[in-house]
Amino acid sequence: MTEHAPVELEEDLYCIGCGAKIQTTDPVKPGYTPMSALKKGLETNELYCQRCFRLRHYNEIVPVGLTDDDFLRLLSQIRDADALIVYVMDIFDFNGSLIPGLHRFVGNNPILLVGNKEDILPSSIRRSKLKDWLRQRANEAGIKPVDVALVSAKTNQSVDSLLKQIDKYRKGRDVYIVGVTNVGKSTLINQIIRQNTGRKDLITTSRFPGTTLDRIEIPLDDDHVLVDTPGIIHAEQMAHYLNGNDLKIVSPQKQIKPKVYQLNEAQTLFFGGVARFDYLSGEKHGFTVYVENNLYVHRTKLENAEHLYETQLGQLLTPPSSEADIADFPPLVRHEFKTTRKSDLVIEGLGWITLPADVTVAGWAPKGVDVILRNSMI
Template identity: 30%
Template sequence: MTDLKQGTCPACGSPFQSDDPDMPGFLPSSAEQKAGAVCRRCFRLVHYGQVTKAPLNDETVIAQLRPASLRASGIVLLVDPTAMEFSRRALDVAKALHLPFIAVVTKADLFDRWMDRKELVSWISRQWDLPRERSMALSLLDSKALFDLRSRLPQLFGRSYRLLVLGVANAGKSTFIRGISRRGKELALSPLPGTTLGCVDVPVGQEGLLIDSPGLRLGNFWIPRLCPSCLSQLVSRHKLSRKTFILHRDQSLMFGGLAYGRIVDCADREWVKVTAFASSEIPLHRTKAGREEELLERHAGALLSVPCPSCLDTLRGSYPLVEHHVALRRGEDLILPGCGWLACYQGEATFSLFLPEGFAPEIRPWFVAPFPPRNQRRR
C-alpha cells in the first residue's frame, strides 16, 4: 500500500493508502489535499451509517499498544460491565504494560435500576483485586461525570499527562475520549467492534493527551464470525434486558440462535429460578429440550432474530456447537460469553450448555443481587 502525506486517518487511526478502496485508510486522490480528510470507510460510516468489518486481531492491537505505552505516563482501562468476561482479560493486558492505571466502568447507566454505582465499583474492586480509589463507574452520556474525571486526571497522573486508553471492543473508548476532549469529535463511532484501527493522539486542552487505541477481542469469537448487523445487536447501548424464568427439568432457554442451555437436573426440586441478562436485541426464548434446532430452522432471523439466517449458516457450517455440563447454585452467575448471563436466585441446577466451538462458560459470584428495581437510587 502507498502511504500518503497526511499520515493516518484522524477518525480511525488507519494509515492512509490509495491502492485498495475496500480496505481501511483509503483516501481518493481528490481528497488528499483537504484539511481534516478522513478515509472512505470513516466517511461512509459518519455520513451514511455504513459499517464494515476490518481485519484486526489481538496480536496486531497489542503490537500497537506496546510502542504507544512507551509514550504514556499511565493507562485508563475502560471496563464494559456487560462483557465482564472479556474486560477481565483486558486488565491483564494493562498490567503487562507496567504503567499506573485507573479502571473506569462504562455503561453504568444500564444498571442504575438494580444497583448503586458504588456497589458496582465495589464488586469490580473486590473480584478483580483493584484499589477502590483507582476504580470508578460512570455513564458515557453523563457530561458532568466526564468533566469531573477530567479534573482528576492531573491529580492521579501529574501535569502534562499522556494516557493510553484501552479496553475490549465496544467498551466505549472513542466515546469516552470524545466526552473528555473537544478535539475527540473527529473520532469515528459505531456499534460495530473494530471501528478504531490504530492509535490516535487526542489533546485534552493544555493539560494532557489521550491516546485512543483499537479494541481488544480477547476471546470474543463473535466478532470474526458474525455480520455487522448481528454484531451491533449484541451490544447493549440503551437498555439491558432482565427477564426471570422458572425452568423445569428438560426445559431449555435460548439466547436467540447463538447459544442455549438445557436443564438436566434440579437437585432436590423440579425447577430452578433464574434471571437472564442480555442485550435487549437478543430474544430470550424458553422451550422444551430437544426443540432448539427445529425452532432455529423455522424462526431464524424472525422470532430468533439474532443471528440472521446467513450468519446461522456460517456458524453451523464452520463452528459446531459444543456441549458443556455446568452446575449452577444460588448466589452464582453462569456466563454465556458474548451473549449474557444467568443469575441463579432460587434453587440449583445442572445445565447442558450448547455454545459454538471456541467458547466456554464461566461461573462467577452474583453481579446483580436479587432485589426489585430501585428507580429512586441513582449514582
C-alpha cells in the same frame, strides 16, 4: 493519473477517525483515501480515510489488513511510557472486556479502571457495590487499579467526574486509554474531546469490532497528550458472528429490564438463535435473565430443544436472520456447570442468567464464545 496510482504526499497525514496514516495507493490497507476525498478533506480540515467515511455515513465496515501482532506492537509502546492508563471495560460484558496479560503492557504505570455502559444496568444495583464487584474481578485477573469509575459514554453520564479522576491520578503525565473492541472507548474519547474542544464525533465509532487502527493523540492543556490506543480484538466476542442489524438486537441499547423465568428441570430457554440455557437438575426455581430487552427468549422442553433449533433457526429463533448469516453462523457449544452458591452464568457479549445454589445447568454459545460461571453481580 488513475485513482489508485502512487501519490507522494508532501507530509504525513492521519485519519482523524481511526488514526491510520493516510495513503492513496492500496484500497485494502489501512488509511486508504481516494485522491478526490483527500483534497476535500484537506479543504475542510476533516480528513477521514475511506473506511471511516463509510463507517460514519453508512455504518459499513471495510476490512483492512491489520493483524493481532500489529495491535500488540502498538500497545507495547505503553510499557515504556510514563503515563496514567485508563482501562475501559464494558460493565455488561466484563469478562469479554479483559485484556489478556495487561500487566505486560502497562509496566509500572497506574491503572484507572473505568466501567462503561453504566446506563444499561438496572438502577436497583447499588453503584458502590458495583464498584467493589469490578475491583474484585479485576484483582482476580491480576489488575490492581488505583481507583474505579462508572460512566456511560453514550449518554455522557459521569464523564465530567471521570475527567476529574484522570486529572487527579495522572499527575502531569500523559494518559493512555486502552480497552478491547466494542467497550465504547472511542465514544468515551469523543465525549472527552467535546467537553474540551466543543467538537463532536471526531473519532470513528461503530458497533463493529476494531474501528481504531492506530494511536490517536489528543492534546491536553499542559503539553501532554491523551492517547487513544487501538482496541484489542477478542475473536471470541459475539459481535464477530453477527451483522449490524442483528447486533442491535443482541447488544443492549437501553437500561435492561430483568426477566424472571420459573423453570422446572429439563426446560430450555433459547435466546433468539444465538444462545441457549438448559436447566438440567434441581428444584423449581426462578431464574433472572439479563439480556437486551428486544431479544426474543423462547421457552421449551429440553427434549424438544435440538429439533426446534434445527428447524426454526432464522425463523422463530432469530438472530441470525439472513440466509447468508445463518450459513456462516458457528454451531452452538455446550458448557455444563453445577452451582454451590448464587452465581451468574455469563454468555459473553450477550448477558447473563442469575442462578440459585445447588443446581446443574448448561449454557450454549457459538463456538469460540466463552460461557463462564462467576459470583453473582447482584
